[in-house]
Amino acid sequence: MSFLRIDDLHIRLGEFRLSGVSLELEKGEYLTIIGPTGAGKTILLECIIGFYTPDRGRIFLDGTDITRYRPCQRNIGIVYQDYALMPHMTVFENIAYGLKKQVREKKAIAAAVAEMADALHIGHILARHPGTLSGGEQQRTALARALIVKPRLLLMDEPLSAVDPQTRREMRHLLKGAIRKWETTVIHITHDLDDAWSLADKVAMFRDGKILQSGPLKEVFDTPRTRFAADFLGVRILEGIAEGRDGEMTRVNINGLILKSATPAEPGTHVRVALRPENIMVSKTRPEKISAQNVIRTTLESVCPENNLHALTLRANGHTTLSILITRNAIEQMELHPGDTVYALIKCTHVRIV
Numbered sequence: 001m002s003f004l005r006i007d008d009l010h011i012r013l014g015e016f017r018l019s020g021v022s023l024e025l026e027k028g029e030y031l032t033i034i035g036p037t038g039a040g041k042t043i044l045l046e047c048i049i050g051f052y053t054p055d056r057g058r059i060f061l062d063g064t065d066i067t068r069y070r071p072c073q074r075n076i077g078i079v080y081q082d083y084a085l086m087p088h089m090t091v092f093e094n095i096a097y098g099l100k101k102q103v104r105e106k107k108a109i110a111a112a113v114a115e116m117a118d119a120l121h122i123g124h125i126l127a128r129h130p131g132t133l134s135g136g137e138q139q140r141t142a143l144a145r146a147l148i149v150k151p152r153l154l155l156m157d158e159p160l161s162a163v164d165p166q167t168r169r170e171m172r173h174l175l176k177g178a179i180r181k182w183e184t185t186v187i188h189i190t191h192d193l194d195d196a197w198s199l200a201d202k203v204a205m206f207r208d209g210k211i212l213q214s215g216p217l218k219e220v221f222d223t224p225r226t227r228f229a230a231d232f233l234g235v236r237i238l239e240g241i242a243e244g245r246d247g248e249m250t251r252v253n254i255n256g257l258i259l260k261s262a263t264p265a266e267p268g269t270h271v272r273v274a275l276r277p278e279n280i281m282v283s284k285t286r287p288e289k290i291s292a293q294n295v296i297r298t299t300l301e302s303v304c305p306e307n308n309l310h311a312l313t314l315r316a317n318g319h320t321t322l323s324i325l326i327t328r329n330a331i332e333q334m335e336l337h338p339g340d341t342v343y344a345l346i347k348c349t350h351v352r353i354v
């Protein structure tokens with residue numbers, strides 16, 4: 001049996017229903033939960049920690065049915081978006097708080113806090129109070145407090161959302177290191193797909209109180225099963241016909257645009273092709289002797305800023321456009337302007353038939 005098994009969970013809260021939620025997680029695995037606002041992600045975490053008792057379904061942790069256990073019996077840690085630190089206690093006291101129930105000896109507590117603070121780079125602020133800390137420091141304190149009691153499972157509800165992008169990147173790095181060191185099993189709700197990319201082994205996508213798709217990170221991102229999932233994940237789905245084989249590759253005709261894919265498909269069948277914008281490269285001249293099997297002549301239609309990157313829309317032929325993401329530096333170096341002829345380069349392994 002998996003370390004965490006959630007079996008057909010149902011709960012009704014007011015007008016909202018969480019229905020038929022099933023998930024499995026092995027010890028030490030990291031699951032991110034993604035999905036639009038109001039999908040029921042937080043309610044699931046609150047069922048797992050024991051704030052709500054489901055109407056139907058069961059939750060097993062390490063082989064034990066904990067569905068009706070009180071929260072304090074579960075040994076599950078939680079980190080919230082607002083950190084919920086105790087303002088009258090120092091950072092040291094906040095971190096040591098839960099540990100005092102497990103360890104009596106002061107020296108052992110001090111050593112454990114020092115080790116954890118060291119791992120999360122907060123050793124220098126142990127004497128300070130939360131009100132004097134930056135967002136990133138509060139976040140690391142909250143994480144240290146949750147990890148130090150060695151929870152069997154750590155739940156995190158958007159723990160990285162309140163800090164700037166640079167701190168967020170550093171925090172992911174620290175978080176990854178700490179999770180590995182303490183071999184913690186994690187469920188992490190996030191709205192930032194980069195969190196999932198950097199941290200997760202598995203992903204579950206929620207919508208309207210149900211799991212729309214779940215599985216290993218790459219599988220979910222590369223092969224979204226519905227149009228909604230594809231849009232949510234920023235994957236472009238194109239419809240076409242598998243025309244035939246070209247050696248080991250499948251030739252797909254998308255309104256006259258031919259793409260070669262490494263995924264096998266029955267010739268003559270209607271297929272959908274998934275393309276991730278970051279898997280398409282561009283060149284202003286037609287490249288020669290390159291490994292990418294797809295070199296497509298396009299016209300650059302538009303350039304739009306999107307987070308730290310820029311989204312380019314390339315018109316491949318009369319009907320089909322391709323979306324790609326590149327840095328502003330790359331745009332400047334290549335001197336790209338709308339109307340330019342641009343070659344899109346795509347490896348056949350990045351043209352996935354779904």
Ligand SMILES: Nc1ncnc2c1ncn2[C@@H]1O[C@H](COP(=O)(O)OP(=O)(O)OP(=O)(O)O)[C@@H](O)[C@H]1O
Pocket residue numbers: 013014015016035036037038039040041042043044
């Ligand atoms: N105790 C409650 N009683 C009634 N409705 C609730 C309760 N708690 C949450 N809800 C509703 O259930 C829905 C799902 O809430 P939830 O907080 O789980 O969403 P979420 O996916 O975590 O959203 P977000 O990404 O915005 O945090 C929302 O419409 C919310 O208003």
